[in-house]
Amino acid sequence: MQNAGECGFLSPIRLQLTVVREYDHIRVNGRVEARVRLNCSRCLKEYETEVFSSFTIFYTPAAGMPQDEEVELAEEDLISATYGGDEIDFTSEIAEQVAMEIPFQPLCKEDCRGLCTRCGADLNGAECGCDRTVENVKLSALKNFKIKK
Ligand SMILES: [Zn+2]
Ligand SMILES: [Zn+2]
Numbered sequence: 808m809q810n811a812g813e814c815g816f817l818s819p820i821r822l823q824l825t826v827v828r829e830y831d832h833i834r835v836n837g838r839v840e841a842r843v844r845l846n847c848s849r850c851l852k853e854y855e856t857e858v859f860s861s862f863t864i865f866y867t868p869a870a871g872m873p874q875d876e877e878v879e880l881a882e883e884d885l886i887s888a889t890y891g892g893d894e895i896d897f898t899s900e901i902a903e904q905v906a907m908e909i910p911f912q913p914l915c916k917e918d919c920r921g922l923c924t925r926c927g928a929d930l931n932g933a934e935c936g937c938d939r940t941v942e943n944v945k946l947s948a949l950k951n952f953k954i955k956k
Pocket of ligand 2: 924925926927935
């Protein structure tokens with residue numbers, strides 16, 4: 808059992824990367840697929856889902872980065888990062904891509920009924936029989952309201 812908000816990876820992340828060296832940077836086009844385990848934000852149950860992400864990352868050498876110059880990129884979803892030495896570690900940028908695809912309020916299914924606000928029973932299973940019609944009660948009270956003349 809994992810804590811709410813945590814995300815467990817069920818399989819190795821499948822990754823397709825195309826790395827192109829362009830004039831002063833390295834462009835990485837990637838697609839990542841991962842099977843993750845999340846906790847439903849309504850019924851708190853664990854469920855599994857696939858996340859996909861396509862991305863483009865521009866890597867410029869750390870040493871060659873102009874200090875105060877803002878690098879303007881045409882498209883907002885482009886990511887720029889730096890690398891040093893002869894190796895590029897893609898891990899943090901790719902982890903970030905996967906993290907962005909993980910829903911903020913995960914749902915095990917679109918119409919998850921969640922938990923009973925009274926007894927905490929999982930309403931996807933069986934109706935617990937609690938009276939949760941608080942709002943309806945208010946409405947019927949209004950219906951009976953009569954204006955005194
Ligand atoms: Zn759920
Ligand atoms: Zn209940």
